Amino acid sequence: MSYSARAETRHAYLLLALPAVIVYLAVIAFPTVFSFGLSLTDYKGGPLFGGLNAIRFVGIDHYVKMFGDRFFWISLQNNVYIILVSVFGQIPIGFTVAYVLYRKLVGMRDLFQTMIYLPTVISTIVIGVLWRSFFSPYGPFTQLMELIRPGWDNTLFLNPSTAMIPVLFVILWMYTGTYLIIFLASLQKIDPQIIDAAKIDGASEWQVLGRVALPSLSGVILTTVILAISGSLKSFDLLFAMTAGNPARRTSVLALYMYDNAFRGSPDYGLANAVSTFMVMLSFALVLILVVLEKRWGGGE
Amino acid sequence: MGVVVPAGQHRRPTGGAGLRRGETSPLAKVLLYGVLVLFTLATVFPLLWLVINSFKTTQAFQMDRLGLPERWVVENYVHAWSIGEFETLILNSVVYTFVSTLAAILLSAAAGFAFAKLRSRWTPLLHGSFVIGILLTIQSIMVPLFLAANMVHLYNSRVGVLLVYTGISLPIGIYLFTAYIRSIPDAIVESARVDGASYLTIFHRIVFPMTRPVAATLAIINIATIWNEFMLINILVSDDALKSLPVGILRFSGALSSDYGKQFAALVIGMLPMVLFYLVFRKQIAKGVSAGAVKG
Numbered sequence: 278m279s280y281s282a283r284a285e286t287r288h289a290y291l292l293l294a295l296p297a298v299i300v301y302l303a304v305i306a307f308p309t310v311f312s313f314g315l316s317l318t319d320y321k322g323g324p325l326f327g328g329l330n331a332i333r334f335v336g337i338d339h340y341v342k343m344f345g346d347r348f349f350w351i352s353l354q355n356n357v358y359i360i361l362v363s364v365f366g367q368i369p370i371g372f373t374v375a376y377v378l379y380r381k382l383v384g385m386r387d388l389f390q391t392m393i394y395l396p397t398v399i400s401t402i403v404i405g406v407l408w409r410s411f412f413s414p415y416g417p418f419t420q421l422m423e424l425i426r427p428g429w430d431n432t433l434f435l436n437p438s439t440a441m442i443p444v445l446f447v448i449l450w451m452y453t454g455t456y457l458i459i460f461l462a463s464l465q466k467i468d469p470q471i472i473d474a475a476k477i478d479g480a481s482e483w484q485v486l487g488r489v490a491l492p493s494l495s496g497v498i499l500t501t502v503i504l505a506i507s508g509s510l511k512s513f514d515l516l517f518a519m520t521a522g523n524p525a526r527r528t529s530v531l532a533l534y535m536y537d538n539a540f541r542g543s544p545d546y547g548l549a550n551a552v553s554t555f556m557v558m559l560s561f562a563l564v565l566i567l568v569v570l571e572k573r574w575g576g577g578e
Numbered sequence: 579m580g581v582v583v584p585a586g587q588h589r590r591p592t593g594g595a596g597l598r599r600g601e602t603s604p605l606a607k608v609l610l611y612g613v614l615v616l617f618t619l620a621t622v623f624p625l626l627w628l629v630i631n632s633f634k635t636t637q638a639f640q641m642d643r644l645g646l647p648e649r650w651v652v653e654n655y656v657h658a659w660s661i662g663e664f665e666t667l668i669l670n671s672v673v674y675t676f677v678s679t680l681a682a683i684l685l686s687a688a689a690g691f692a693f694a695k696l697r698s699r700w701t702p703l704l705h706g707s708f709v710i711g712i713l714l715t716i717q718s719i720m721v722p723l724f725l726a727a728n729m730v731h732l733y734n735s736r737v738g739v740l741l742v743y744t745g746i747s748l749p750i751g752i753y754l755f756t757a758y759i760r761s762i763p764d765a766i767v768e769s770a771r772v773d774g775a776s777y778l779t780i781f782h783r784i785v786f787p788m789t790r791p792v793a794a795t796l797a798i799i800n801i802a803t804i805w806n807e808f809m810l811i812n813i814l815v816s817d818d819a820l821k822s823l824p825v826g827i828l829r830f831s832g833a834l835s836s837d838y839g840k841q842f843a844a845l846v847i848g849m850l851p852m853v854l855f856y857l858v859f860r861k862q863i864a865k866g867v868s869a870g871a872v873k874g
Contacts, residue, residue, distance in 0.1 A: 286697065287698070297685040300741065301749075308722035309719055311725070322725070325729065377614070383611055383614060395853070398852050401824075406841070420642075453617075455867065459867070461868075507715055532718070532809075550722060553719055560718060
């Protein structure tokens, strides 16, 4: 390549890639690093330099405070509950339904698929307000329960120990469709001849499921588990609209815990940024696990 | 894929209770249908319940929270529309969704072309950091994003919202475009080079038009994501004139939350655009979601 051609390539590369890189740096990379920096200071808002209060370096104080806060642990625990609902609810149900649809064991497949996926596309805020009304003491759920058990008192959202139950139900209801779609797409990549051959050799449906479908999807199943964990870190909108973390912050999750520290009452940006950094670290850990898994399974999908 | 072996061929005597080719026992079939119908009802019932009750007055709703309205009240929608200032909300949502989607497509296609076809030692690092962004949860940087936006005076600004929405769409966009452009034969680019075309011309005239399918996929994923986005715009904007549909709907769950009729009408208005969008594009959405979720 001549010198001028190389220079042209470099120019073109800069011109084409730079806009995306700059926007990405500004929106994603900078806040990530910025957050870590701020988490080590007592920043209280306003301009970084030349403000009224000089910013002091406080080391890991905010992390110590975060790990000592019981609401942090309550939030983390709720994130874990959401992961459990995904791993033991959404993923097996999504897989089963995907398999049934893929193997054409029932009719009206398009209708079933459309209906199970539909909640996923509706605004989470709409879903949250809808189900809050549905489960509220003034909602139809109470009326239904009164038919079964007269005089039933609806304290679902008032009782700290039951408030997460409707939330987890809605999460199961909302996102099972995503896993259904992922599994269905992966199943469709299996060479149909393999299944044909197995059936011709007299394999039962259970054998096709256990010996052909499940093994060839093992990589995807692991990926969905990672997705479930990162999806749990993403939960914010639904809780914001459905419970706002109430009662007594018992339905908080990490993202909501961070939001509350920054925007409710007097702002504690240091603590909020510590939570932010903690969540970024969790995300990165997930990426690492995914990379390792993909290497081991050779990215077979 | 269904098993399309013609009847009579390859048939072997069925041993014991073994089931043959997609044929399931009647009991299993009833069970399967039962479960699927249950799931379908679980989706239909709450949504239908919402639509029906959006036509009741609040008093009628409080009397009966399950049945059909005695009188169908359309006024709920008229009132909800004017209280919610829905024309502003919908206009803002349309602008945010379409401008950021267009920007994300252009930026991702350009960078994807550079990463796929132009030799540079920066590509692994840059492309890699975009791909990492796919799994980085945006939720985790909501507070620093707010602080950064404040600092550069992009709080309460349309440009700020568009910049953020474009930025969060880039990881998946760059991933999809780079993979797609890599699959375009190098020979196409090389021969245009021999003819004396610059890389920019090649991108603009040859490569970009070829990426239409992946642009469509990104558009579908992005429209569904940005239209419903709530968390970021909720912290980036406090001016009513700049709010989007999801933020506006939340108005009805605050001070107006006991006015059920209007609240339900607002929810229906809020969900209708996406439900229609989904029913029209459901095949493409399914394809886009699986392409975006299971990368590789």
